[in-house]
Amino acid sequence: DAMVIQNPRYQVTQFGKPVTLSCSQTLNHNVMYWYQQKSSQAPKLLFHYYDKDFNNEADTPDNFQSRRPNTSFCFLDIRSPGLGDAAMYLCATSSAGSMDLIRFGPGTRLTVT
C-alpha cells in the first residue's frame, strides 16, 4: 500500500545533541510538509517542499533545518534541541492542487532529556 513512513517512531535525545527525523513516501507526491505538534496544540507548520522548492515559515526557529534529497525522502534536522522542542513531529505529503489527497505519516515523538 502507498503510504507515508516516519522513522523512528520514538526518539530520545539529549539537550543540545543534534537529531535527525526521517520521512519517506511511496505516493509519488510532489509536496512534503513538516509539522510540529505539542500536547493539546494544533499542528504547526514548520516548512514544506513543493518539488525541490523549499518554503520556510517565518517563525520556524533557525535550529530547525530540512533536506529533501529526492521525491521520496525528506529529513528534519534539529541542530541543538532544547527542552521546548519536545513534541510530535508529523510529516505529510500531497499532490499539488489536490489537498484532499494529503496524507500524514504516523509521527515521531521526540523527547529531550
Added chain:
Amino acid sequence: QKEVEQNSGPLSVPEGAIASLNCTYSDRGSQSFFWYRQYSGKSPELIMFIYSNGDKEDGRFTAQLNKASQYVSLLIRDSQPSDSATYLCAVYYNQGGKLIFGQGTELSVKP
C-alpha cells in the same frame, strides 16, 4: 496573520446525539476546508473536505461551509463512543500552498 479558530472544548455529548463542531477562519481568500480526526498519540486522519458553500454529507458526517461568514462546521449524527477524539479544522491557503490547522476541539461521547 492567517488564523483558524476553534473552541477547544471539551465537548461532551451522549451516545446517539448530534455533535456540532465549529471553526472560523480569517482569510477570505481561502478555498479549501478540511476536518481531521486525531486520536491521542496518533496522527490526523482526514474525515471530510469541502470547497463550496453549503452542506456536504458523507455517512454520519456533514460539513457546512459559509464563506460570507468565514465559518465551517462539522456535524456528527448518531455519535458513538468511538467518535471520541480531537477534531481539527484545517484551511488550505492557495498563496504559499499551506495547510493551517486550528487548535482542535476535544469531543467526548458518553455511552
